[in-house]
Amino acid sequence: MKSLVLNAVLFGSALSLAGCASQPSISSQSRPNVDFTSYKTYGWVTPLATDKAGYSTMITGHFKSAVQNEMAARGYVYDANNPDLQVNFYSNIENRSETYSSPTMTMGYYGYRGGFGYGLGIPVYGSDVETRNYKVGTVSVDVVDSKRKELIWEGVLEGTLSKKAMENPGAAIQYAVTQIYTRYPVAARTAAPAQ
Numbered sequence: 001m002k003s004l005v006l007n008a009v010l011f012g013s014a015l016s017l018a019g020c021a022s023q024p025s026i027s028s029q030s031r032p033n034v035d036f037t038s039y040k041t042y043g044w045v046t047p048l049a050t051d052k053a054g055y056s057t058m059i060t061g062h063f064k065s066a067v068q069n070e071m072a073a074r075g076y077v078y079d080a081n082n083p084d085l086q087v088n089f090y091s092n093i094e095n096r097s098e099t100y101s102s103p104t105m106t107m108g109y110y111g112y113r114g115g116f117g118y119g120l121g122i123p124v125y126g127s128d129v130e131t132r133n134y135k136v137g138t139v140s141v142d143v144v145d146s147k148r149k150e151l152i153w154e155g156v157l158e159g160t161l162s163k164k165a166m167e168n169p170g171a172a173i174q175y176a177v178t179q180i181y182t183r184y185p186v187a188a189r190t191a192a193p194a195q
Contacts, residue, residue: 023159024157024158024159024176024179025157025158025159026155026156026157026179026180026182026183027155027156027183028153028154028155028156028180028183028184029153029154030152030153030185031150031151031152031153034145034152034153034185036152036153036184036185036186037186039076039084039085039145040075040076040077040084041076041077041078041079041082041083041084041085042071042076042077042078042079042083042084042085042086042087042143043078043079043080043081043083043085043086043087043146044064044080044086044087044088045086045087045088045142045144048060048063048088048089049088049089049090050063050089050090050091058169059091059169059173062169062170062173062174063089063091063173063177065170065174066173066174066176066177066178067087067089067141067177069174069177069178070177070178070181070184070188071087072190073188073189073190074181074184074186074187074188074189075186075189082146083146084145084146084147085143085144085145085146085152086143086144086146087141087142087143087144088141088142088144089139089140089141089142089177090138090139090140090142091137091138091139091140091173092137092138093135093136093137093138093161094135094136094138095133095135095136097131097132097133098131098132099129099130099131099132101128101129101130102128102130135160135161135166136158136159136160136161137158137159137160137161137165137172137176138156138157138158139156139157139158139173139176139177139180140154140155140156140157141154141155141156141177141180141181142154153184153185155180155181155183155184156180157176157179157180159176
């Protein structure tokens with residue numbers, strides 16, 4: 001009987017640990033037959049997706065800094081007037097929830113009310129249901145061929161946002177952009193400058 005209870009507790013613990021150990025999901029797509037080394041300069045798409053209100057936001061400043069680090073590490077030079085590539089970035093935060101069910105076991109009682117007679121403990125199986133609410137952040141970086149006006153690369157990162165990340169968006173954006181650029185078709189030649 002004790003082994004059943006112990007197995008139920010271990011099973012529940014394994015589920016809760018698996019839920020906490022999530023890594024960000026990164027994906028990317030490249031347009032076929034594009035020579036990314038033929039491009040030398042980059043600039044920004046106008047207006048940037050993070051500037052929907054018609055002015056430059058603080059989030060935009062964090063993104064620009066992070067992208068500049070990654071593009072410079074790959075040998076690209078910033079050109080505001082006539083860039084080979086234009087970069088755009090998006091961010092989105094949404095609330096999500098997950099419901100978990102974990103097995104439980106209790107001992108039922110069968111016997112006489114007055115305390116006289118025989119009692120029998122009967123195991124009763126069920127489950128506890130728990131709902132967890134959390135925030136998920138999605139960051140996307142688009143790289144566009146300026147002359148052809150076509151998207152040639154897109155990188156996307158999606159992951160659970162911690163309270164610490166929400167309190168320090170600059171570091172969170174730098175981390176996200178660095179992770180996305182690990183999938184970029186041109187490897188970094190130098191380490192991106194530390195922020």
